Amino acid sequence: MALSKSSNTYGRTSWEDSEFPILCPTCLGDNPYVRMMKEKFGSECKICVRPFTTFRWCPGARMRFKKTEICQTCAKLKNVCQTCLLDLEYGLPIQVRDQALNIKDNIAKSDVNKEYFIQNAEKQLSATDHGVPGAAGGPGKSHPPSDLLMKLARTAPYYRRNLPHICSFWVKGECKRGEECPYRHEKPTDPDDPLADQNIKDRYYGTNDPVAEKLMRRAATLPRLDAPEDKSITTLYVGNIGEKMLEKELRDHFYQYGEIRSITIVSRQQCAFVTYVTRSAAELAAEGTFNKLIIQNRRLVIRWGKSQGKQNIPGTTNTEAGARFEPVPGLPRALPHPEELEHNFFNLAPTTSAFPSPYPQFAPPSYPLMAPPPPNPTPNQPELPGFLAEGQSGIHYPSQDPTRLGAINKTRQT
Amino acid sequence: MPKVKRSKKPPPEGWELIEPTLEELEAKMREAETDPHEGKRKVEALWPIFKIHHQRSRYIFDLFYKRKAISRELYDYCLKEHIADSSLIAKWKKQGYENLCCLRCIQTRDTNFGTNCICRVPKAKMEEGKIVECVHCGCRGCSG
Numbered sequence: 001m002a003l004s005k006s007s008n009t010y011g012r013t014s015w016e017d018s019e020f021p022i023l024c025p026t027c028l029g030d031n032p033y034v035r036m037m038k039e040k041f042g043s044e045c046k047i048c049v050r051p052f053t054t055f056r057w058c059p060g061a062r063m064r065f066k067k068t069e070i071c072q073t074c075a076k077l078k079n080v081c082q083t084c085l086l087d088l089e090y091g092l093p094i095q096v097r098d099q100a101l102n103i104k105d106n107i108a109k110s111d112v113n114k115e116y117f118i119q120n121a122e123k124q125l126s127a128t129d130h131g132v133p134g135a136a137g138g139p140g141k142s143h144p145p146s147d148l149l150m151k152l153a154r155t156a157p158y159y160r161r162n163l164p165h166i167c168s169f170w171v172k173g174e175c176k177r178g179e180e181c182p183y184r185h186e187k188p189t190d191p192d193d194p195l196a197d198q199n200i201k202d203r204y205y206g207t208n209d210p211v212a213e214k215l216m217r218r219a220a221t222l223p224r225l226d227a228p229e230d231k232s233i234t235t236l237y238v239g240n241i242g243e244k245m246l247e248k249e250l251r252d253h254f255y256q257y258g259e260i261r262s263i264t265i266v267s268r269q270q271c272a273f274v275t276y277v278t279r280s281a282a283e284l285a286a287e288g289t290f291n292k293l294i295i296q297n298r299r300l301v302i303r304w305g306k307s308q309g310k311q312n313i314p315g316t317t318n319t320e321a322g323a324r325f326e327p328v329p330g331l332p333r334a335l336p337h338p339e340e341l342e343h344n345f346f347n348l349a350p351t352t353s354a355f356p357s358p359y360p361q362f363a364p365p366s367y368p369l370m371a372p373p374p375p376n377p378t379p380n381q382p383e384l385p386g387f388l389a390e391g392q393s394g395i396h397y398p399s400q401d402p403t404r405l406g407a408i409n410k411t412r413q414t
Numbered sequence: 415m416p417k418v419k420r421s422k423k424p425p426p427e428g429w430e431l432i433e434p435t436l437e438e439l440e441a442k443m444r445e446a447e448t449d450p451h452e453g454k455r456k457v458e459a460l461w462p463i464f465k466i467h468h469q470r471s472r473y474i475f476d477l478f479y480k481r482k483a484i485s486r487e488l489y490d491y492c493l494k495e496h497i498a499d500s501s502l503i504a505k506w507k508k509q510g511y512e513n514l515c516c517l518r519c520i521q522t523r524d525t526n527f528g529t530n531c532i533c534r535v536p537k538a539k540m541e542e543g544k545i546v547e548c549v550h551c552g553c554r555g556c557s558g
Binding site for chain 2: 035037061176179180
């Protein structure tokens with residue numbers, strides 16, 4: 001009789017006695033006034049087999065009773081729910097989370113090792129702020145949010161997980177309880193389905209977890225935007241922009257990924273083309289906006305632009321040598337044309353003749369870079385920001401426009 | 415039903431009228447007692463006992479209070495001989511407990527949260543279409 005839980009306290013100091021379980025919103029259920037039953041040292045942890053304080057509660061009407069399955073130390077080590085063993089932050093299996101975040105932990109699995117490991121981990125946990133998960137290599141808030149996890153994670157609690165189990169008598173065709181049966185009278189899943197064979201240890205250690213495999217397979221088939229082979233393509237197609245989308249709104253968003261060469265809006269087809277100056281900026285933008293960008297409550301469709309031969313995108317030129325680009329500011333050029341220094345496009349004083357060199361695109365606007373200049377370029381042609389005819393150079397971005405900050409363009413006045 | 419007669423006195427008048435029904439109920443109780451438990455759930459085993467016990471007490475209670483068919487002496491005799499359950503009848507006299515199924519169902523100390531049995535919840539307050547059988551006596555609702 002001296003061995004009952006209440007009378008014998010020998011070696012009890014290391015047993016867990018908690019006041020509240022660590023649970024995910026799904027396991028807690030939708031009732032904000034949930035009542036729980038607490039049993040001190042009610043069962044052994046399914047992972048570390050030490051006694052812990054179990055909690056039992058009903059997560060809502062027509063749901064089955066749930067109870068905590070693993071101890072809080074084990075739950076904190078992996079930052080998981082004590083009942084469903086899914087990640088507390090994303091609600092995903094440990095295997096998926098660890099793969100996505102590249103977490104490698106070495107939680108011991110053999111008996112003595114496990115005891116020693118848990119003992120050390122507990123020491124660490126109590127040394128840090130208790131209750132903060134992730135002390136022993138688990139994921140804390142320090143990890144950057146993973147795109148993959150955000151996509152795979154559910155946005156709302158999944159209460160169907162709390163449904164009663166399927167009535168085994170009904171499956172055999174001999175349930176006599178009929179309507180009163182609290183178990184589900186439904187066809188069971190196919191036993192050959194890998195999802196039918198799950199176990200708690202595999203879930204915890206993140207090894208051949210069928211649910212995780214299913215999720216990873218789904219992740220592999222998620223729509224992706226592959227950058228085209230042709231490295232000269234720096235244009236993104238933006239679809240479903242509606243009729244009232246302004247260029248400014250697009251520019252405001254897309255400018256964050258890099259300098260924009262041009263934005264063309266085709267309002268008839270409700271789409272736009274955003275051309276970047278560099279390929280890397282375009283790739284960055286494609287990655288950052290694909291399936292994510294929402295402007296004016298519209299989810300915009302992002303695709304890569306087609307190759308230059310098929311699309312006539314302003315700002316690019318087609319010559320017999322292939323796709324040619326306008327000179328790009330900031331990029332080194334071969335050599336300035338001697339004429340360039342002689343032409344004074346702004347009617348500036350001769351002393352500042354070197355001034356246009358940082359802005360090489362103010363060079364003769366009507367011929368491509370490598371082609372010889374036309375004999376008589378028209379220097380007084382006013383520069384129009386925005387869209388020019390093909391082959392004509394424009395101002396790449398507002399900061400290049402000298403008139404923008406109040407400078408007086410003398411060519412227009414004269 | 416008493417196994418032995420406790421008093422030496424002969425039963426009061428009118429006993430012969432109710433005796434056959436009581437005999438019949440006792441036979442049913444015997445049968446329920448000897449019924450095999452195979453195929454039943456653990457909690458189900460005692461349900462018929464509670465049901466017949468309820469029926470027997472209800473019979474005496476109705477005869478005396480509702481139909482006024484038996485005398486006070488016979489009623490007292492039945493209570494004394496434990497043919498009818500006096501504490502159950504005491505509850506039936508209270509408002510809201512007119513149809514109480516058994517005494518275990520109102521024993522709040524036996525429950526986790528100090529509540530009554532599910533069969534004590536009025537039908538109107540229960541969610542639509544929910545059918546319950548309480549674990550104590552298999553009652554499907556005894557409160558309005």
